[in-house]
Amino acid sequence: MITEVQLSMALNQAKELLERLNELSLLKKEALLKDDLNQLKEIVRQEEVLGQEFKTINDACLSQVQFFLQEQSQSSQVSDWQQQLRNLRQLTEKLQVNNKFNLELIGDALALTQFTLNALTVPDQPKTATYNVSGRVVGNDQRQHLLDFKG
Numbered sequence: 001m002i003t004e005v006q007l008s009m010a011l012n013q014a015k016e017l018l019e020r021l022n023e024l025s026l027l028k029k030e031a032l033l034k035d036d037l038n039q040l041k042e043i044v045r046q047e048e049v050l051g052q053e054f055k056t057i058n059d060a061c062l063s064q065v066q067f068f069l070q071e072q073s074q075s076s077q078v079s080d081w082q083q084q085l086r087n088l089r090q091l092t093e094k095l096q097v098n099n100k101f102n103l104e105l106i107g108d109a110l111a112l113t114q115f116t117l118n119a120l121t122v123p124d125q126p127k128t129a130t131y132n133v134s135g136r137v138v139g140n141d142q143r144q145h146l147l148d149f150k151g
Contacts, residue, residue: 010061011081015091017053018054018091021047024047028044029101031043032102
């Protein structure tokens with residue numbers, strides 16, 4: 001059974017983790033806009049660590065917190081906790097919005113990459129073959145890529 005002190009600590013930890021995740025999501029947006037892959041890789045690593053910490057706190061406390069809140073009378077402490085839970089929910093929604101925007105940025109970057117690759121094709125050229133390390137034909141491609149030409 002969770003105590004009041006443990007509940008307060010868990011809520012504070014969850015709030016700090018969500019705030020840090022929100023900060024990282026904004027940094028990720030900047031890294032995506034600047035095409036800084038090294039920074040992006042580091043941010044994703046940090047997000048994974050914080051996400052795992054948040055999951056650990058959530059798994060350990062969620063059911064006990066709900067039971068505890070149901071059992072307690074409507075004291076000012078319970079009202080404070082409920083307000084903290086509402087704040088956590090708002091932080092989570094903000095994180096979802098930031099992550100959705102970042103996902104759109106990544107999708108745009110992938111679409112641009114695909115467009116660029118398609119722009120580098122030569123129409124109406126004979127089929128070209130792709131070869132593996134041993135020199136055997138792996139498959140035929142219907143398009144000739146500009147990058148396939150040898151000079």
